[in-house]
Amino acid sequence: QGVLITGLGTFATVQERFHGKKEVYVVQRPVFCLDIDASCLQELMFPTVVIPGDVKIKPLDYRWLSRATSFPLHVVEDCVQETILLYCFQLKTGQHLSFDFKDIGILSCKDNILCMRFYSDCVTGLETQASWIARLHT
Secondary structure (H helix, E strand, O other): OEEEEOOOEEEEEEEEEEEOOOOEEEEEEEEEEEOOOHHHHOOOEOOOOOOOOOOOEEEOOHHHHHHHHOOOHHHHHHHHHHHHHHHHHHHHOOOOOOEEEOOOEEEEEEOOEEEEEEOHHHHHHHOOOOHHHHHHOO
């Protein structure tokens, strides 16, 4: 249900209820809860996202990544941590570059607001029944 990337944040899917004119829709949608060192976010604003307590959060599976990429475990761990440190350094120094997560979305900073924008395919892949409502509320 959720993945914690230490030093960056947590990706999760949540279920939410939305009331239509005649019915109630329960949709699954992706969320991202930022967890970057506050010193990196000096003048930046970011939306507060609450992940419900019943969502199971697991740490990023470095062993799986190692097998999937054929890189040694220590290389994968170092690469992820160095990438997070570099991104935080860029934010801290005012370089507001986008951080692309393949097939998920883009963490970007515009007008001093840091937020995660999920790709439409990511949202519709989670929710087949009411994907248009999930897209509107993501």
